[in-house]
Amino acid sequence: MIVEIIAVGTELLLGQITNRNAAYLGEKLAESGFDCHFQVVVGDNLDRIVDAIETALGRADAVIMTGGIGPTQDDVTREAISAATGRPLVFNDEFADHLREFWRSRGREMPESNLRQAEHPRGAEQIANPKGTAPALALLHDGRWIFALPGVPAEMHYLIENDVMPRLRDAAGVEHVVMSRLIRSWGRSESQVAEMLDDLYHESTNPSVAFLASAAEIKVRITAKASTESEAAALIAPYEETVRERLGGSVFGADTQTIEQVVFDLLEERQWTLATAESATGGLIAARITSIPGASSIFRGGAVTYATDVKASLLDVPEEVLAEGVVSEATALFMAEGAAARLGADVAVAATGSAGPDPQEKAVGTMVVAVHTPEGSGSRVLRMPGDRERVRTYTTTAALHLLRLALTGEWWER
Amino acid sequence: MIVEIIAVGTELLLGQITNRNAAYLGEKLAESGFDCHFQVVVGDNLDRIVDAIETALGRADAVIMTGGIGPTQDDVTREAISAATGRPLVFNDEFADHLREFWRSRGREMPESNLRQAEHPRGAEQIANPKGTAPALALLHDGRWIFALPGVPAEMHYLIENDVMPRLRDAAGVEHVVMSRLIRSWGRSESQVAEMLDDLYHESTNPSVAFLASAAEIKVRITAKASTESEAAALIAPYEETVRERLGGSVFGADTQTIEQVVFDLLEERQWTLATAESATGGLIAARITSIPGASSIFRGGAVTYATDVKASLLDVPEEVLAEGVVSEATALFMAEGAAARLGADVAVAATGSAGPDPQEKAVGTMVVAVHTPEGSGSRVLRMPGDRERVRTYTTTAALHLLRLALTGEWWER
Numbered sequence: 001m002i003v004e005i006i007a008v009g010t011e012l013l014l015g016q017i018t019n020r021n022a023a024y025l026g027e028k029l030a031e032s033g034f035d036c037h038f039q040v041v042v043g044d045n046l047d048r049i050v051d052a053i054e055t056a057l058g059r060a061d062a063v064i065m066t067g068g069i070g071p072t073q074d075d076v077t078r079e080a081i082s083a084a085t086g087r088p089l090v091f092n093d094e095f096a097d098h099l100r101e102f103w104r105s106r107g108r109e110m111p112e113s114n115l116r117q118a119e120h121p122r123g124a125e126q127i128a129n130p131k132g133t134a135p136a137l138a139l140l141h142d143g144r145w146i147f148a149l150p151g152v153p154a155e156m157h158y159l160i161e162n163d164v165m166p167r168l169r170d171a172a173g174v175e176h177v178v179m180s181r182l183i184r185s186w187g188r189s190e191s192q193v194a195e196m197l198d199d200l201y202h203e204s205t206n207p208s209v210a211f212l213a214s215a216a217e218i219k220v221r222i223t224a225k226a227s228t229e230s231e232a233a234a235l236i237a238p239y240e241e242t243v244r245e246r247l248g249g250s251v252f253g254a255d256t257q258t259i260e261q262v263v264f265d266l267l268e269e270r271q272w273t274l275a276t277a278e279s280a281t282g283g284l285i286a287a288r289i290t291s292i293p294g295a296s297s298i299f300r301g302g303a304v305t306y307a308t309d310v311k312a313s314l315l316d317v318p319e320e321v322l323a324e325g326v327v328s329e330a331t332a333l334f335m336a337e338g339a340a341a342r343l344g345a346d347v348a349v350a351a352t353g354s355a356g357p358d359p360q361e362k363a364v365g366t367m368v369v370a371v372h373t374p375e376g377s378g379s380r381v382l383r384m385p386g387d388r389e390r391v392r393t394y395t396t397t398a399a400l401h402l403l404r405l406a407l408t409g410e411w412w413e414r
Numbered sequence: 415m416i417v418e419i420i421a422v423g424t425e426l427l428l429g430q431i432t433n434r435n436a437a438y439l440g441e442k443l444a445e446s447g448f449d450c451h452f453q454v455v456v457g458d459n460l461d462r463i464v465d466a467i468e469t470a471l472g473r474a475d476a477v478i479m480t481g482g483i484g485p486t487q488d489d490v491t492r493e494a495i496s497a498a499t500g501r502p503l504v505f506n507d508e509f510a511d512h513l514r515e516f517w518r519s520r521g522r523e524m525p526e527s528n529l530r531q532a533e534h535p536r537g538a539e540q541i542a543n544p545k546g547t548a549p550a551l552a553l554l555h556d557g558r559w560i561f562a563l564p565g566v567p568a569e570m571h572y573l574i575e576n577d578v579m580p581r582l583r584d585a586a587g588v589e590h591v592v593m594s595r596l597i598r599s600w601g602r603s604e605s606q607v608a609e610m611l612d613d614l615y616h617e618s619t620n621p622s623v624a625f626l627a628s629a630a631e632i633k634v635r636i637t638a639k640a641s642t643e644s645e646a647a648a649l650i651a652p653y654e655e656t657v658r659e660r661l662g663g664s665v666f667g668a669d670t671q672t673i674e675q676v677v678f679d680l681l682e683e684r685q686w687t688l689a690t691a692e693s694a695t696g697g698l699i700a701a702r703i704t705s706i707p708g709a710s711s712i713f714r715g716g717a718v719t720y721a722t723d724v725k726a727s728l729l730d731v732p733e734e735v736l737a738e739g740v741v742s743e744a745t746a747l748f749m750a751e752g753a754a755a756r757l758g759a760d761v762a763v764a765a766t767g768s769a770g771p772d773p774q775e776k777a778v779g780t781m782v783v784a785v786h787t788p789e790g791s792g793s794r795v796l797r798m799p800g801d802r803e804r805v806r807t808y809t810t811t812a813a814l815h816l817l818r819l820a821l822t823g824e825w826w827e828r
Contacts, residue, residue, distance in 0.1 A: 013450045015440030019433055022455065026429030036427045037462055039455035041436065048451055055469070191485040191525040201487060211486055212425055276697075276718065282704025283690075283697030286718040290696025293771050293802055295720070301728065302718035304690065304700040310715040310757055314728075343724055357707045383520055386545060388707055390568065 001172040002035045004060035006052050008068035008077050009151060010043035021066050021156060028160055032169060033178035033225055044068060049080035053146070057084070061144055062168055064160075067151030069134045071114040077148050078120055078137070085141045087121040095126050095135055102133055127163050131155040138167065145171060176225050179232035182212075183220040183243050184257065185250040186401045193218045196246050200239065207235050209243075216397050217259075220247075249410050252401065259400045260288045266407040267298040267347065272374070275345035276302030277315055277335035279326070279352040280367065284396040300345040305335065315339055327354050327361045329379035332370035340372050348372045349403045353382075355391045367395045371406040378402075378411050415586040416449045418474035420466050422482035422491050423565060424457040435480050435570060442574055446583060447592050447639070458482060463494035467560070471498070475558055476582055478574075481565030483548045485528040491562050492534055492551070499555045501535040509540050509549055516547055541577050545569040552581065559585060590639055593646035596626075597634040597657050598671065599664040600815045607632045610660050614653065621649050623657075630811050634661075663824050666815065673814040674702045680821040681712040681761065686788070689759035690716030691729055691749035693740070693766040694774075694781065698810040714759040719749065729753055741768050741775045743793040746784035754786050761787045763817045767796075769805045781809045785820040792816075792825050 005025050011017050022039045029036050037059065042052045049068070056063045068077030082089045096118035103110035117135050120126065124139040127147075134150040136159050147164050149156045168174075185193065190213040194201065197220065200209045207224035220243050224235035244251050253262050267274055276286045286302035289295055305311040308322055311331065315338030321330045335350035353367030354360040365386075370379035382398055384391040405411040419439050425431050436453045443450050451473065456466045463482070470477045482491030496503045510532035517524035531549050534540065538553040541561075548564040550573050561578050563570045599607065604627040608615065611634065614623045621638035634657050638649035658665050667676050681688055690700045700716035703709055719725040722736055725745065729752030735744045749764035767781030768774040779800070784793035796812055798805040819825040 012436075013440050013453060014444045015437040015442075018437040019453075022426075023429040023432040026427050028429070030428045037457060037459070038466070039427060039433075041453035043451060045451070052452070189522075189525070191528050194486040195525050195527060198487075210424065210488065212430065213484070214431075278697075278700075280704075281701075282709070282713075283692075283700030283716060283718065286692075286697030286720075287695075287701055287806075290694075290718075290720060291803065291806070295696070299696075299720050301720040301724040302697060303728075304697065304704070304716035304718065306700075306704065306710055306713045306715040307757075314715065314717075314757070342728070343721075344727075385520075386568070389705065390545075392701075392705070 001062065001168065001174075002037055002060045003029050003062045003064060003168065004056040005036060005039040006049075006056060006063060006065045007039070007041045007151070008044065008049055008065060009041075010045075010074075012041045012067075013043045021151065021153060024153070024157065025064060025066075025160065028165060030180075031178065032165060032174060033176055034168065034172070044074040044076060046076045046080055046083070049076060050083045053080055053084035057141075057144055057146075062171070063144070063146045064164065065146070065148045066156055069117070069136065069148050069150055071111070071117050071134075073113075075116075078116075081124070081137070081139065081146055081148060082121040085121060085139070085146070087123055087139075087141070089119040090122050092118050092120060092126060095120075099133065099135075127159055129155055129159060131158045136163075138163065176227050177229050177232050178223065178225050179229060179236060180221055180223045181236050181240055182255050183222070183240060183247070183251055184253045185218050185220070185247050186216060186252055186259070186397070187250040188218060188247070190218050193220065193247065197243060200242065204239070207239050209239065216394050249405065252404055259397065259404065260292055263400055263403050263407065264289070264292050264295065264298060266404065270407065272298070272346035272407075273300050273344075274298050275300045275339040275343035275348040277339035277348060277350035278302060278304050279306060279311070279335070280355040281351045281392050281396050281399070282306065284392055285349060285351060285399050288396060288400060300343045303339055303342070311335060315342060325361055327352055327366060327368060329368055329370065329381065332368040332379050333372070333377055336370040336372040336377065346374055347403075347407070349399050351395055351399050353384075353391075353395060355395075356388045365391055367391065367398075369395065369399045369402050371403050371411070373406050375409065376406070376412045378406060415476065415582065416451055416474045417443050417476045417478060417582065418470040419450060419453040420463075420470060420477060420479045421453070421455045421565070422458065422463055422479060423455075424459075424488070426455045426481075427457045435565065435567060438567070438571065439478060439480075439574065442579060445592060445594065446579060446588065447590070448582065448586070458488040458490060460490045460494055460497070463491060464497045467494060467498035471555075471558055471560075476585070477558070477560045478578065479560070479562045480570055483531070483550065483562050483564055485525070485531050485548075487527075489530075492530075495538070495551070495553065495560055495562060496535040499535060499553070499560070501537055501553075501555070503533040504536050506532050506534060506540060513547065513549075541573055543569055543573060545572050550577075552577065590641055591643050591646050592637065592639050593643060593650065594635055594637045595650045595654055596669050597636070597654060597661070597665055598667045599632050599634070599661050600630060600666055600673070600811070601664040602632060602661070604632050607634065607661065611657060614656065618653070621653055623653065630808050663819070666818055673811065673818065674706055677814055677817050677821065678703070678706050678709065678712060680818065684821065686712070686760035686821075687714050687758070688712055689714045689753040689757035689762040691753035691762060691764035692716065692718050693720060693725070693749070694769040695765045695767075695806050695810050695813070696720065698806055699763060699765060699813050702810060702814060714757045717753055717756070725749060729756060739775055741766055741780060741782060743782055743784065743795065746782040746793050747786070747791055750784040750786040750791065761785070761817075761821070763813050765809055765813050767798075767805070767809060769809075770802045779805050781805065781812075783809065783813045783816050785817050785825070787820050789823065790820070790826045792820060
């Protein structure tokens with residue numbers, strides 16, 4: 001079943017609010033195995049909303065509309081559905097009573113204009129909306145469902161979960177399950193990953209394989225459709241194995257696991273504590289680690305040694321090492337070792353570099369990460385593209401990934 | 415001029431990412447007085463992208479596309495523009511060289527598949543994309559502009575501001591100027607600000623006054639339309655004066671000025687250096703300060719003292735103070751003073767607290783900020799709503815604002 005989403009609201013077109021509803025609806029539809037080919041945003045304009053509904057009815061089996069069902073003059077979703085389907089608006093006494101009662105119960109008089117909300121296209125059902133007053137509608141027109149829901153997220157979520165999705169699943173006779181597995185990797189480019197998995201991408205339809213790149217991370221998504229969860233899982237398993245085998249050590253986690261969570265888990269497992277030593281990243285590594293609830297069980301603390309002499313006074317980096325270069329592997333290694341010693345931690349990660357916009361010693365984007373563990377120490381020079389913000393963020397992510405490779409011992413094995 | 419936005423990406427339809435680009439583009443178009451009637455999201459499917467482009471060309475004067483121009487097999491925006499306009503794809507040697515050089519400069523070999531990115535519909539111009547590798551396109555087809563931009567926000571923003579908007583303004587022969595001034599405040603709620611400026615909001619149309627709330631900050635936007643920039647500026651000036659007068663010390667800056675930039679400028683002006691001491695915020699304050707290019711002229715460094723004993727060993731907070739409570743004004747004050755002394759800074763800001771999800775000493779959301787300057791020291795207990803991430807972010811922002819009030823002396827005057 002193909003479902004199209006139409007969000008109504010000039011404030012969306014003007015960028016005054018972000019269309020988070022679309023992401024929510026997309027996820028809900030995908031979970032139930034419905035296809036969504038188009039999401040459309042249209043302003044509070046009758047003709048253009050009619051246009052959007054007609055187009056959607058021409059290419060989808062169901063249309064979910066959000067917004068434009070309030071009491072004010074610019075709320076014209078009801079009128080648009082009426083025009084697009086040729087069903088006149090009729091007044092619903094029962095709902096008018098319901099509206100009056102709602103206002104009365106709050107000790108206020110209902111503005112007469114609110115009675116517009118009691119009108120709906122002939123044949124439409126009122127959907128109960130216990131989270132608000134805007135009356136949502138469901139209309140089965142020529143074998144296609146049209147839903148008009150409020151744009152307020154809490155109300156819309158409730159109606160989707162309790163009314164719309166059950167109706168759609170019934171209509172589609174859905175008996176299958178759609179399941180996705182996300183394999184997360186770091187250290188290879190999107191095109192490298194795509195080349196390594198080219199055959200899976202092209203040859204497979206169920207499960208299907210897709211690539212997603214965000215920040216420095218490449219995700220491989222394996223999606224299977226089957227009649228039960230365990231059958232879907234069984235379809236996914238061999239693909240996951242192949243993906244993990246081919247991508248090797250660059251895979252660090254799956255689904256919602258973040259690199260900081262993976263690092264946290266590895267440290268807890270080994271009962272090692274962590275310290276950070278940062279120059280160019282200026283506290284970002286420590287901030288990522290401490291974003292995890294309960295970080296105090298593994299994290300001792302960190303030093304942000306921005307000025308050169310602070311690297312000596314706070315982390316005991318020898319003056320002669322600093323004199324040879326602050327953006328260097330030697331400095332990074334001493335920073336890591338100094339942080340472990342001064343903060344009483346088993347493990348330390350350090351980052352220094354030239355984040356820009358003006359170069360410091362080395363070309364902008366030259367960054368150095370070092371890791372110290374009870375099993376060894378190592379450093380790596382990285383070249384990061386982009387502006388200051390991106391260089392710092394990517395270096396932070398890289399430092400966490402290198403820390404992972406040190407904790408699993410993969411770094412020392414290479 | 416009517417501009418339509420097409421976002422390409424199955425991940426958008428599946429709700430894996432939120433379409434923030436649409437809000438950004440909507441705002442930019444509105445600022446320049448362009449109309450946007452439809453925003454469309456379509457998946458990585460050639461036929462449907464072609465369909466979306468054809469529909470857009472039928473009802474808009476320009477089409478801005480984001481996403482689908484990467485190197486992988488599912489990036490088909492180039493092919494779709496070619497099909498929709500009947501312009502065959504041609505190979506651009508110059509850009510191919512550029513791509514090869516980009517990879518070479520990073521010491522890596524370019525996968526051959528990346529050469530797809532050097533193809534573009536005949537007649538299209540390559541737009542330089544200094545923020546990334548994906549080659550953006552601009553094509554004037556039958557008097558209508560079509561732009562294909564990367565979906566990565568930083569790259570897209572750069573190209574919109576530096577290439578797309580100037581081209582569209584030229585094409586539209588825009589002769590009036592729309593100018594906005596953003597007055598930024600902190601410390602009052604949106605409804606307080608709205609009440610204090612109620613008459614301006616209701617009585618004015620040119621300039622118009624609007625309120626925007628984001629994180630803890632309330633922004634007042636004054637927008638004027640005039641035939642020249644100086645006329646628009648003259649319309650805005652008296653409104654800005656009134657807004658600043660009424661909101662007083664809660665105004666910290668204007669337009670793109672961030673609180674960290676304001677703090678940086680105040681420190682530079684006084685030739686004072688800064689140190690940070692963080693517990694619950696875990697490095698976020700230092701990270702915000704060091705996000706500013708040239709931060710080293712005022713920033714000495716910071717200590718992230720997460721474990722209690724590290725607050726003593728690194729910042730000399732007396733054991734007896736720690737024994738009485740880590741989430742306390744006394745601890746925060748000692749942290750600030752210790753950071754100033756240990757890191758050799760004139761000024762220090764410290765934050766400690768209970769960020770959750772589990773309470774630490776005090777209820778979740780109880781946060782303490784302290785500031786030390788050569789003119790005095792002060793601390794403040796804050797109650798922050800929301801989850802761990804929000805508590806940490808809001809506390810970081812609050813710490814920077816309190817630091818500003820200390821640097822301007824407003825704190826001590828109260």
